[in-house]
Amino acid sequence: MSLWEYANPKKFMDLSSAVSPWAAGAAVLCLVVGLVWGFFLTPDDYRQGSTVKIIYLHVPAALMAINAWLMMLVASLIWLVRRHHVSALAARAAAPVGLTFTMITLVTGAFWGQPMWGTWWAWDPRLTSFLILALFYLGYIALWAAIEDGDSAADLTSVLCLVGSVFALLSRYAVLFWNQGLHQGASLSLDAKENVADVFYFPLLVCIAGFVLLFVTLVLIRTRSEIMARRLKALLARERMG
């Protein structure tokens, strides 16, 4: 069996119908456990006080804001190379989810930054690249909405997605090569010594799992909707032609 079989809308609908309830249940479970653990059962940080509790929303949302765009990039490349409609529709479905995660990152970052840095906003490299990423999400969504022909919209939004990927990667790595900003280094790393303390680390991992599963669930549900909308549009056009 090949992965490309799921580019068939019928097969994708069957698979997503079976998977999405499990993904949704696992997402709710992880989010409830992770957020309750993080909010109620972890101590304050010795420097940041109770604001450290914002980490359980800010870091997973930021991670998924970037990864959502990278998923859209892969789906867009599949569309451009292999012309599978499901991949273009999956990219379209992921954009509002990625935008929401980007908004959560920016808002929680502002709420966290105000007491720690003394300002809601700074033109810091990481903050600025995230703002640009949010604008790319808005542009991507608007471009899909503005073009009537589905294939042309998929072509143009795929190109926009390729360009925006530069900013998605910049958002991810800005703290590594721009040291003049206010934003601290990454909270998570493959090098265990650079991670946050264990007491914050484990609930954070559960929250990240919750955000990943939430993303998967929403993309499945929204891609199903896009496939249904496309079929509905085709049937209505056929009816009008008689």
Place this chain on the structure above:
Amino acid sequence: MMPDLGKYALVVLASYGVSLTLIVALVWASWRRGVRLRRDLSRVEARRNGGPR
């Protein structure tokens, strides 16, 4: 039991409030659109197959 958030209570609670509101709104809108499209598609397919109009 509610933890003591001290002088940062407002920003911490606002972060959770805004984030959870955005997530719930996104989930609700995604689910609602799916339900509406499934209903509309069923109606059109039934019409095509000679079912009730």
